[in-house]
Amino acid sequence: MAAATGCNTWVGFELTVAYVSLLDMTGKPLWNEVAAEKIVTVMRFFVPRNAGPSTVDEPTIEQETRSKEDVDLPWQVVVHNDPVNLMTYVTMVFQRVFGYPREKAEHHMLEVHQKGRSILWSGMRERGELYVQQLHGYLLLATLEKAG
Amino acid sequence: MCSNCTGISCSRPSRKRVDMEICRRNDEIEISELDPFLAELLRQIPASTDPEGVSAAEERLFSPPADPKETEICAEWKLYVNPELRRLFQTATETVAADLEQLRGNEKTFANRTLHIPSKHAEAWLSALNQARLVIAAKYDFTDGELCDHHRSPIGSRRDLSLFQVNFYGFLQEFILRELNGWDKEPDG
Numbered sequence: 253m254a255a256a257t258g259c260n261t262w263v264g265f266e267l268t269v270a271y272v273s274l275l276d277m278t279g280k281p282l283w284n285e286v287a288a289e290k291i292v293t294v295m296r297f298f299v300p301r302n303a304g305p306s307t308v309d310e311p312t313i314e315q316e317t318r319s320k321e322d323v324d325l326p327w328q329v330v331v332h333n334d335p336v337n338l339m340t341y342v343t344m345v346f347q348r349v350f351g352y353p354r355e356k357a358e359h360h361m362l363e364v365h366q367k368g369r370s371i372l373w374s375g376m377r378e379r380g381e382l383y384v385q386q387l388h389g390y391l392l393l394a395t396l397e398k399a400g
Numbered sequence: 401m402c403s404n405c406t407g408i409s410c411s412r413p414s415r416k417r418v419d420m421e422i423c424r425r426n427d428e429i430e431i432s433e434l435d436p437f438l439a440e441l442l443r444q445i446p447a448s449t450d451p452e453g454v455s456a457a458e459e460r461l462f463s464p465p466a467d468p469k470e471t472e473i474c475a476e477w478k479l480y481v482n483p484e485l486r487r488l489f490q491t492a493t494e495t496v497a498a499d500l501e502q503l504r505g506n507e508k509t510f511a512n513r514t515l516h517i518p519s520k521h522a523e524a525w526l527s528a529l530n531q532a533r534l535v536i537a538a539k540y541d542f543t544d545g546e547l548c549d550h551h552r553s554p555i556g557s558r559r560d561l562s563l564f565q566v567n568f569y570g571f572l573q574e575f576i577l578r579e580l581n582g583w584d585k586e587p588d589g
Contacts, residue, residue: 335537335542335544335547336533336534336537336547336566337530337534338570338573338574338577340574340577341526341530341573341577344577344580381465381473384465384466385465385481385484385485388462388463388465388481388485389485389488390527390530391461391527391530391531391534393463394463394465395464395465395466395467396465396466396470396473397466397467
């Protein structure tokens with residue numbers, strides 16, 4: 253990822269006016285987070301320990317719910333390092349696509365820059381595909397991967 | 401130069417104080433005092449977005465959405481998403497090309513030309529500039545070291561000129577990003 257341009261980083265040009273920080277951008281998420289739908293019910297039967305046959309209670313039925321996102325979890329959106337895209341541009345894209353605040357977007361951008369990749373999101377495959385499509389629309393190198 | 405303008409001088413010898421001025425005026429970006437060389441680079445933006453059959457450039461613009469082993473996702477992507485992305489990129493390039501019509505003419509008249517970029521076209525410019533930078537970088541397979549070398553003179557080889565082009569377009573991107581951020585604010589001065 254290319255270094256952010258400042259007054260003296262673009263040596264090919266002489267900028268005669270002080271450069272203003274580009275990091276004040278705000279972005280709006282393209283999707284609002286939707287409340288996770290409760291879809292799974294897991295039933296567990298509990299039998300009290302040390303209980304003789306005559307004292308066995310009726311089985312307790314405990315309901316445990318997991319969100320839809322949890323059930324279909326094994327996908328994550330990964331953005332990969334790219335020596336051409338500008339750091340400020342990548343930060344802006346993360347803010348816009350994921351609705352992340354600037355600090356979080358910068359954190360992911362730096363992770364991409366320093367570690368070569370960053371996991372931006374995980375959840376259902378369908379939504380992950382939409383995020384990757386948006387990221388490709390902004391010309392970032394992004395892939396959908398199975399978690400773990 | 402107004403207080404909110406940024407003046408640009410190329411590193412090559414120039415008798416002019418600046419080779420280009422760029423600033424925001426109301427709801428548009430204004431590029432004036434255009435040096436013919438920089439004006440020509442601007443005019444080359446739309447053409448530079450074309451991968452021209454260079455597979456590395458084509459692959460960079462339309463990168464795979466997943467590991468190639470995920471054959472189903474990759475196949476569907478090629479079929480349904482890539483055509484949509486192609487249209488998106490094409491629309492942006494056409495918007496920029498239409499704006500650049502303001503620079504139509506021969507070199508002698510460039511000096512007095514001013515390019516106005518409406519704020520509503522800023523996104524298209526960001527996209528087209530990014531397309532052009534990625535395509536050029538892929539065509540010439542620039543190394544990380546080269547991409548960080550902003551000292552290199554554009555006068556040397558076609559490769560050096562292309563590297564300068566990538567950096568110049570990057571500068572424009574940075575300026576537009578800055579202005580997108582501050583569009584709601586009044587410019588200084």
